[in-house]
Amino acid sequence: GAVVSQHPSRVICKSGTSVKIECRSLDFQATTMFWYRQFPKQSLMLMATSNEGSKATYEQGVEKDKFLINHASLTLSTLTVTSAHPEDSSFYICSAPGTPDYNEQFFGPGTRLTVL
């Protein structure tokens, strides 16, 4: 099946710094990618939909100026957590639909962010 990679897998940063997370589709093109956040023992929460060549669509309650998304190519989307704070510590996961009708989603391995 299709492969989605994420980098880094883990990151620890100080409060106030910015962290960039990359999501790549390795063997297919993804005009759309999804960014999720998952807190411990909770389900995935969709943060935003990343669209290649256009602005991302953010879910209600997600600050677009804090979570910057760039989808510069058909295989790469980046999420930058700006001025990170401890409450931003979470598991961030990206996914991309592997088929045009979205009936299969391929997930990246996730990035564990810890903000001290």
Place this chain on the structure above:
Amino acid sequence: GQNIDQPTEMTATEGAIVQINCTYQTSGFNGLFWYQQHAGEAPTFLSYNVLDGLEEKGRFSSFLSRSKGYSYLLLKELQMQDSASYLCAGMDSNYQLIWGAGTKLIIKP
């Protein structure tokens, strides 16, 4: 509103069969997904149903009834490594996934 309901936790015995139920309400419907998620890892795709009926894939089967807004995941010949969270997700008319909170499945020897 949109909602996915599934049990929080289930326990089963190695070698046995377990059925995890899921009820859904979505704005429009473009399919029902089941994912497996081990602790600290991203979800792994298990199944996709968009038509009524049972889809069998090895030890795992998934069932859908669109009229009832209901699905289940059936796991047979349970193995210890099947201990994980199982996430039910409905896809709405905008092709967005609405996620359930997940069912933690505990397998005992």
